[in-house]
Structures are given as C-alpha cells and as structure tokens.
Amino acid sequence: MTSPAATKPAILSVDDDPGVSRAVVRDLRRRYGADYRILRAESGATALDALREMKLRGQPVAVLIADYRMPGMDGIEFLEQAMDLHPFARRVLLTAYADTSAAIDAINVVDLDHYLLKPWDPPEEKLYPVLDGLLEAWRSSEQRPVTETKVVGNRWSPRSSEVREFLARNQLPYRWYLAEEPEGARLLEAAGADPERCPVVITEAGQTLVQPTDGELAESVGLSTSPTGDFYDLIVVGGGPAGLGAAVYGASEGLRTVLVERTATGGQAGQSSRIENYLGFPDGVSGSQLADRARRQAAKFGAEVITTREVVGLEVNGSARTVRFSDGGRLCAHTVIIATGVDYRRHSAPGVDDFTGRGVYYGSAMTEASECSDHDVYIVGGANSAGQAAVFLSRHARTVNLVIRADSLDKSMSHYLVQQIEQIPNIRVHHRTEVISADGVDHLQRIVLRNNETGVEEKAEAERLFLFIGAAPQTDWLGGTIKRDEAGYVLAGPDLLVDGARPAGWELPRPPHHLETSIPGVFVAGDVHADSAKRVASAVGEGAMAVMLVHRYLA
Structure with missing residues (x-):
C-alpha cells in the first residue's frame, strides 16, 4: 500500500554543497512540508535516479531546484535531463551573481521558470513568493502529469496514430505499447479488451477506453471540454x-x-x-x-x-x-x-490517401520521429514547416529527403533554415521533383519520384512520408x-x-x-x-x- 507521504507531490532540491542543501530543505519544509514531500540530493546523478524511481511509481514532481555549479553535471544539464522525466515540473536554478548570464541562457535551453540568486535570505521575501507562484501554476495547470496512461495499438493503425498525436500535442504523457508484443497483449488481457478493437487507452485510474473519441480522451485526462458559462x-x-x-x-x-x-x-x-x-x-x-x-x-x-x-x-x-x-x-x-x-492541402498522387496514418502524415507527426531511426524518410514541401521538420527528423533518420518543385529553397523558406539544412549531411534536397504515386501492402512501402525537368521517374523505398504542401x-x-x-x-x-x-x-x-x-x-x-x-x-x-x-x- 502506498504511504500518504509518497502520494504527495515532491519538491526536489539538488546541491553538492551539504550546508546549502540542508539550508534549502530546512526553509522548504518549514513552508511546504505539510503538503509536499521535500527531498534533497547532492548530485545531479543521484537526483536523476530519484526522479526515475518517482516516474516509475507515478509520483508527481512539482518543483525542481538545482544549483548551477555542481561537479560532473551542472544544474542546467541536470534540468535538461529532468525535463524528459517530469516535463511539467517547474524548474528553478540557483546561481551566484557571477552566473546570471548562464541562468538567462537556461531560460531557453531548459525552459527555465525562474532563477534565484544566492543567498536567498530572508526566504519570506526572496524564496517563498517565487515558489508560491510556481506551485500555484503547477496545481492549476490543465496538463498535470498522467504518467500511467497507456495506449495499446497497432503500428500501422491510423486511429492509433491519431490518439498518440492527440495526447502528444496536448502534452499529456503516455506509454505506447504494440498490441502484438507481449506487454501490450498482457495489458489487453487485463483490460478485457479485444485486440481487434485497438487502440485501447488505459487511464491512470484504470479506466479502459476502447477506440475512444478525442472528446472521451480529453475528459479522461482532465482537459476542459465544456464552458462554465453561456x-x-x-x-x-x-x-x-x-x-x-x-x-x-x-x-x-x-x-x-x-x-x-x-x-x-x-x-x-x-x-x-x-x-x-x-x-x-x-x-x-x-x-x-x-x-x-x-x-x-x-x-x-x-x-x-x-x-x-x-x-x-x-x-x-x-x-x-x-x-x-x-x-x-x-x-x-x-x-x-x-x-x-x-x-495542409491534401496530396493528389495515387495511393497517398490510402496510406494516410499508415506511413503518410500531414504535418510533422512528432510521435513518429522515434520510429524513423535507421530509415530513409521523405518530406514534401519547401516552406518553413517542412524545413523545421527536416532538421528535427535528421536527428533520428538515416537520411531525410526534402522534395520540392522549385529549383531552390530560398524562394519559400527562411534564410536561417536554408543555412541549417545545407550544414546537415544526412538531408538531401530533391529540386524540381514531386511524388507521383505511393504504394504498399498494409502500410506505405515505396513512392515514385519524378524529376519535372528531365522527366525521369525513380522508385524509392519509404515507410514514412511527411507532407507540407501548402495551406x-x-x-x-x-x-x-x-x-x-x-x-x-x-x-x-x-x-x-x-x-x-x-x-x-x-x-x-x-x-x-x-x-x-x-x-x-x-x-x-x-x-x-x-x-x-x-x-x-x-x-x-x-x-x-x-x-x-x-x-x-x-x-
């Protein structure tokens, strides 16, 4: 049975100086100990271990307070990794006056919520007002952690893709399981759900949603779906x-x-x-x-x-x-x-509509990025959205092929993006080219490209095609x-x-x-x-x- 203390949201302080660490925790417990678990760690690595354990147990983390200067892993590096584990925790950096420029940089690097100068005495003036505001924002946020939500589905199911994209775009954490793999099959059996009726969503409270609508998903995870007034x-x-x-x-x-x-x-x-x-x-x-x-x-x-x-x-x-x-x-x-x-406008090439959600995606389907590892992906479009997707997917895919009808990216894409793309070796730009057909069995497997200048057609193996073809x-x-x-x-x-x-x-x-x-x-x-x-x-x-x-x- 989970203890009452373990269910409290956590405030975690990380500082390698034991004296400073004890002082922070002392002040935090005096003000917030009744409602929050006050935890401390003396290194970033130890703190990350604690955060991983809390993640596995589904324990919420409200605020992370990290000292900037720590050996091995500084506060910014720690917060950057902590974001992946607890993205909705508010993030605070403790700095000396000489390090304020680093703190300002961290606002963009780790989406820092605040930085505090040491010393923070008296806490009633310099610490508590900041923490009160961050905790209020954390409590009132629609996007509260839902670490135990599970989505079970099929890799090439359009609705499974839509459910994952809905949760991701609303910044709602979930875990994805393939129905055909052992853990996915065990979850379906425990939920009494038919594998043929995926996707199945199992909420934090254990509620099973079979092929849920977006509205049902929103209500199950606490998003507001109805206005309070008329x-x-x-x-x-x-x-x-x-x-x-x-x-x-x-x-x-x-x-x-x-x-x-x-x-x-x-x-x-x-x-x-x-x-x-x-x-x-x-x-x-x-x-x-x-x-x-x-x-x-x-x-x-x-x-x-x-x-x-x-x-x-x-x-x-x-x-x-x-x-x-x-x-x-x-x-x-x-x-x-x-x-x-x-x-985005729909692509008229034969076969494209047949594989929408099964390898063909309109816009940047962020949930598909991890599936692109060691694959060749294709992006159609020459505007900023296509360029941003190409840069992002280049971190995962073996190659990113950017297909444009024009003879240059400069005609429709911001200069800074053109420069970035030119510097990334695994991005290839296909000028004066378009996709003229798509083919596959249960999912997209190949496309046909045509060079409009030479008329030459070329088949290409492709499991992922991202379309950004106008508005x-x-x-x-x-x-x-x-x-x-x-x-x-x-x-x-x-x-x-x-x-x-x-x-x-x-x-x-x-x-x-x-x-x-x-x-x-x-x-x-x-x-x-x-x-x-x-x-x-x-x-x-x-x-x-x-x-x-x-x-x-x-x-």
Missing part, C-alpha cells in the same frame, strides 16, 4: 498563436474570454520542433513549449480554454454573436475572433455568413470596401475596423486572414490587435 464578452475560435494571443490579451484586459479549440492548442506552430525566429528566444523554442506557455498565461488571466469542441456555424442574434458546435451545443458572446488558421484555410464552417476571398480566406477591414462602398448588409455608420469582418463584432486574426504574413509573430500580433478592436466595438 455568455461571454469574447469567444476565440481556434487555439493557434493568433487565438492564444487573443485569449491572453482579452482576459488580461478584463474581458470574459473563452477559447474553443478542436484538437490541441498551438495550431500548426504547435507541431514545430524548433522555432528560431520568434522574438525573445535567441536559442529557439519548440512549438509545444510556446503553446504551453501561452495556454498557461491565458489561464492565469482567467481565460477558459475548451478543447475537442468543433465549431460548425456562426449566427447573429441581435447584439449577440453565436457559435454552434458539431454536437448541437451553442455559445454566445458580444464578440467573436476567428483564428482557425490553415491546414487551406479552415473556413468551410462559416458558409456564407462571412465574406471570404476565392481561396476561402476571411476578408476584413479595407479589403471589404469596394470602390469605397461598405459591404452589403453593413448597417453601422462607420466602416469596418481593420480586422473586422463583414459582420460587425466578428474579427479575424492569424493565417486565416486574407493576405496574412503566415508567421507566428504576426499571428500573435494580430490576435492582440483584434482584442484592441474588440474594445472599440464594445465601447
């Missing part, structure tokens, strides 16, 4: 950078705000392994880290974040704006911001309620004026605000906006600007 000041539809930016600024400025996301916050940017041209992150930041920070920031200011709810319609009901959900529910607000972003706006749900351009992107502001005339049905005495659509009080932000810049920074900026215009509309 009427808000602002509904944000879409949880990419633009939507998250709007939620942060809307809630922080006093608007009762709810963000509705179909799958997982972060959008396409959330799938990026490393974004290196986003302001304030000189060493880059992963899309998932950026999305997690933004989501926590929005929640801190009081925004509600609702997942696995698909918006299928928009209505005007007097002064209210109403969004309709696919399950028949609806939600009303004074204003709406459309930030649904874009999705399609997620606006079909709008129907004819909002004016869009021929490609489906939402028109707003000056783009709605034809020869100075306001759009049909516009009854206000003023023209539409810059990001306001053809319906007053409904705004647009991010990639779904016609002629947007298609960059993370500009999407966040438009989300913030849209909130400013919401205030003008409400005034």
Whole structure:
C-alpha cells in the first residue's frame, strides 16, 4: 500500500554543497512540508535516479531546484535531463551573481521558470513568493502529469496514430505499447479488451477506453471540454498563436474570454520542433513549449480554454454573436475572433490517401520521429514547416529527403533554415521533383519520384512520408455568413470596401475596423486572414490587435 507521504507531490532540491542543501530543505519544509514531500540530493546523478524511481511509481514532481555549479553535471544539464522525466515540473536554478548570464541562457535551453540568486535570505521575501507562484501554476495547470496512461495499438493503425498525436500535442504523457508484443497483449488481457478493437487507452485510474473519441480522451485526462458559462464578452475560435494571443490579451484586459479549440492548442506552430525566429528566444523554442506557455498565461488571466469542441456555424442574434458546435451545443458572446488558421492541402498522387496514418502524415507527426531511426524518410514541401521538420527528423533518420518543385529553397523558406539544412549531411534536397504515386501492402512501402525537368521517374523505398504542401484555410464552417476571398480566406477591414462602398448588409455608420469582418463584432486574426504574413509573430500580433478592436466595438 502506498504511504500518504509518497502520494504527495515532491519538491526536489539538488546541491553538492551539504550546508546549502540542508539550508534549502530546512526553509522548504518549514513552508511546504505539510503538503509536499521535500527531498534533497547532492548530485545531479543521484537526483536523476530519484526522479526515475518517482516516474516509475507515478509520483508527481512539482518543483525542481538545482544549483548551477555542481561537479560532473551542472544544474542546467541536470534540468535538461529532468525535463524528459517530469516535463511539467517547474524548474528553478540557483546561481551566484557571477552566473546570471548562464541562468538567462537556461531560460531557453531548459525552459527555465525562474532563477534565484544566492543567498536567498530572508526566504519570506526572496524564496517563498517565487515558489508560491510556481506551485500555484503547477496545481492549476490543465496538463498535470498522467504518467500511467497507456495506449495499446497497432503500428500501422491510423486511429492509433491519431490518439498518440492527440495526447502528444496536448502534452499529456503516455506509454505506447504494440498490441502484438507481449506487454501490450498482457495489458489487453487485463483490460478485457479485444485486440481487434485497438487502440485501447488505459487511464491512470484504470479506466479502459476502447477506440475512444478525442472528446472521451480529453475528459479522461482532465482537459476542459465544456464552458462554465453561456455568455461571454469574447469567444476565440481556434487555439493557434493568433487565438492564444487573443485569449491572453482579452482576459488580461478584463474581458470574459473563452477559447474553443478542436484538437490541441498551438495550431500548426504547435507541431514545430524548433522555432528560431520568434522574438525573445535567441536559442529557439519548440512549438509545444510556446503553446504551453501561452495556454498557461491565458489561464492565469482567467481565460477558459475548451478543447475537442468543433465549431460548425456562426449566427447573429441581435447584439449577440453565436457559435454552434458539431454536437448541437451553442455559445454566445458580444464578440467573436476567428483564428482557425490553415491546414495542409491534401496530396493528389495515387495511393497517398490510402496510406494516410499508415506511413503518410500531414504535418510533422512528432510521435513518429522515434520510429524513423535507421530509415530513409521523405518530406514534401519547401516552406518553413517542412524545413523545421527536416532538421528535427535528421536527428533520428538515416537520411531525410526534402522534395520540392522549385529549383531552390530560398524562394519559400527562411534564410536561417536554408543555412541549417545545407550544414546537415544526412538531408538531401530533391529540386524540381514531386511524388507521383505511393504504394504498399498494409502500410506505405515505396513512392515514385519524378524529376519535372528531365522527366525521369525513380522508385524509392519509404515507410514514412511527411507532407507540407501548402495551406487551406479552415473556413468551410462559416458558409456564407462571412465574406471570404476565392481561396476561402476571411476578408476584413479595407479589403471589404469596394470602390469605397461598405459591404452589403453593413448597417453601422462607420466602416469596418481593420480586422473586422463583414459582420460587425466578428474579427479575424492569424493565417486565416486574407493576405496574412503566415508567421507566428504576426499571428500573435494580430490576435492582440483584434482584442484592441474588440474594445472599440464594445465601447
């Protein structure tokens, strides 16, 4: 039987100086000993051993406090490895004044939450306020550790792939077992589940979900799936950078705000392994880290974040704006911001659709990276998302083949990414080339490439094909309620004026605000906006600007 103390979340302090270590633990126990297990270790290696044991036992870790200068393994190295074991633990670095530059670097390297200068006396002023804030953030986070969730499925099952991707994109830890392997078979037998009905998800509490929907998954792991109210000041539809930016600024400025996301916050940017041209992150930041920070920031200011709810319609009901959900529910607000972003276009080559989820993936399926070891993988696309995926997969795959129709990457990819790709020896760029067919038995096994300059066709063995072939706006749900351009992107502001005339049905005495659509009080932000810049920074900026215009509309 597990002791009550073992079930408490842990606060772990790591310092090679016994005197400092005892002092830290003394101060921590005095303040937090009643609610947390206070543990200490005198080396990074010893601390990692303790963290591994807690991981195996499913014991949560709330905060890690590591001294920067430790022999053998410094604090940054320790925190970097600890992230893999307990990614949701808050991370604090103890430094001397001379080491503050290293601490600042660690903010990007290990997603550091805070650094403390030694000495921290008095703790009531310098230690406890920092820890109180971090513990509150850890407790209120939607992404609490669920270390015992198990997913049992088949390697080439599309739904098994979707379940893993859903959990990964929502930063929910899980363990993956193949149904045909001994441990997977034992889990299915214990759960009384039919191997033919995979995937099977076994939650931390022992609940068995057979072929679960995303909504069932979300509810089982504690994600919010229903709003707490019926009427808000602002509904944000879409949880990419633009939507998250709007939620942060809307809630922080006093608007009762709810963000509705179909799958997982972060959008396409959330799938990026490393974004290196986003302001304030000189060493880059992963899309998932950026999305997690933004989501926590929005929640801190009081925004509600609702997942696995698909918006299928928009209505005007007097002064209210109403969004309709696919399950028949609806939600009303004074204003709406459309930030649904874009999705990758489907590839038309014969055979590609047959293997979607069975070797063919749209976007960077991060869960497949570990399966690419010692394999040749192919990526189709020449924009930043394809380049970021190529750099990331090059760490795992034997070779990464980047297939582009153009004669140069410079035409569509940021210069910094082009330079990186040129320096990675196992990335090959196939210019003026496209995939013309895909083939296999139960999964993708080969593709055919054609050089459009020479007309030469070439068969290639390939079990993984990642597609980044342009964007399609997620606006079909709008129907004819909002004016869009021929490609489906939402028109707003000056783009709605034809020869100075306001759009049909516009009854206000003023023209539409810059990001306001053809319906007053409904705004647009991010990639779904016609002629947007298609960059993370500009999407966040438009989300913030849209909130400013919401205030003008409400005034």
